[in-house]
Amino acid sequence: TQVRRAATSVPANIAEGYGRESRASYQQFLRIAQGSLKELETHLLIAQRVGIASHETIESLMARSESVGTLLRLLIRKLSPE
Template sequence: MRKPAKTFQDLIVWQKAHQFVLNTYKYTQSFPKYELYGLSSQFRRAAVSIPANIAEGFKKRSPKDTMRFLNISHGSLEECRYYIILAKDLSYGNSKQLNDLLEEVSRLLDGYYKAILNSES
């Protein structure tokens, strides 16, 4: 049995989501310059929103509030899923590794959400 997290940084889901952000920044560096204020910016903001909302929800006093922030995080995750598809279709580089990491974050986020939900019962 794992020890309870003391900070959001202790959460594996946050750690993986943060890694996704770092990888997203690296991936979008190679996008065409004309995408700087378009797809690159949107993709990065959505990616940052995933761990940011996990962090914000971590210290909320009620499970309901925590789950609301996790729901926002999951929405941003799905937005990133689309941006990966779009970047691939625009031939902006190989996104397989980034997509695999996104899938892992998605599974972890689902598990964390369910754990918070079950703690309410």
């Protein structure tokens, strides 16, 4: 349940920030989404260590998470004032 909560928190924070119609608020919620993504990664690693999920499954999910993290960082940079 913690993995699901963290995973759904990422897009929810992105959407909430976008809905605020303020660049600064959007960036802040994107940063919160990054934190949720790191929380998700932590839960995935713990699941692997305690034997709930296989290495292959976690490796695939971590790769996807890293891709999302890269996109979030790029979007935050793009929204930053020059």
